[in-house]
Amino acid sequence: xxxxxxxSKGNSVQFVEGAAGPLAEEMGLELVEVLLQKESRGKxxxxxxxxxxxxxxxxxxxxxxxLQPMLESVDYDIMEVSSPGVDRPVKTQRxxxxxxxxxxxxxxxxPLNGSRLFRGILEDMNPSTVTxxxxxxxxxxxxxxxVSLIKPVxxxxxxxxxxxxxxxxxxEDALGEEMEEETEEETEESRE
Numbered sequence: 001x002x003x004x005x006x007x008s009k010g011n012s013v014q015f016v017e018g019a020a021g022p023l024a025e026e027m028g029l030e031l032v033e034v035l036l037q038k039e040s041r042g043k044x045x046x047x048x049x050x051x052x053x054x055x056x057x058x059x060x061x062x063x064x065x066x067l068q069p070m071l072e073s074v075d076y077d078i079m080e081v082s083s084p085g086v087d088r089p090v091k092t093q094r095x096x097x098x099x100x101x102x103x104x105x106x107x108x109x110x111p112l113n114g115s116r117l118f119r120g121i122l123e124d125m126n127p128s129t130v131t132x133x134x135x136x137x138x139x140x141x142x143x144x145x146x147v148s149l150i151k152p153v154x155x156x157x158x159x160x161x162x163x164x165x166x167x168x169x170x171x172e173d174a175l176g177e178e179m180e181e182e183t184e185e186e187t188e189e190s191r192e
Contacts, residue, residue: 012036012074016045019070024049027063032084033091042077048084055083090150096125099152106130106142107149118142119153 016034024031032048049055049063064081071079090099104122112118118140120132130147132140 012045012076016047016071016074020047020049020067023067023070024063027059027066029055029059029063030094032088036076039078043075045071045074045076045079047079047081049081050084050088087152087154090122090125090152093125096122103153103155104132105149105151105153106132106140106147107151108142108146109148110146112142112146122150125150 013034013036016036017031020034021031029049029051032050034048035044035046037044037046047063047067049060051059060081060083064079067081068079088095090096090104099122102122103119106118106120108116108118110116118132118134120134120140122130123133123139124131128144130142130144130150132142134140
């Protein structure tokens with residue numbers, strides 16, 4: 001639904017944050033980020049929220065229904081409410097506290113010693129620097145102005161897949177049946 005434009009793009013995001021933040025708190029959620037981007041389907045307003053223990057689809061739906069009437073003056077075509085996901089970028093002090101001691105990737109705007117990507121354990125983050133502990137125990141510090149993204153590394157272990165069963169014979173049978181069906185369809189088409 002298209003809204004009447006009373007705000008510039010920057011002011012719109014600030015306006016949405018002003019409405020979305022207090023509403024999120026009231027509903028037991030955390031406002032993570034607001035994006036307003038032009039896409040092929042129109043202007044998309046995306047509001048990222050999170051909550052302790054994880055966000056449900058029901059949480060997103062309730063929040064969307066409560067927030068939408070508050071944004072009548074904002075110009076957008078589509079509004080989405082979404083979770084930032086488990087690999088949510090580290091942007092705020094709260095994000096840092098959640099990720100302290102975990103493995104992260106630091107992406108830089110420009111190469112440093114030939115690389116734009118560094119991986120290590122997140123040790124410290126303040127307004128001016130980000131500090132990692134490297135694989136050899138070395139300390140790596142980066143000026144925040146040079147950092148484009150800090151992102152948690154999701155490492156999966158074998159036990160994460162224990163509940164997933166894979167029967168190779170069943171997979172081969174299914175693939176064989178699918179190929180037979182395609183061959184039969186091709187044969188029928190060539191007869192016509």
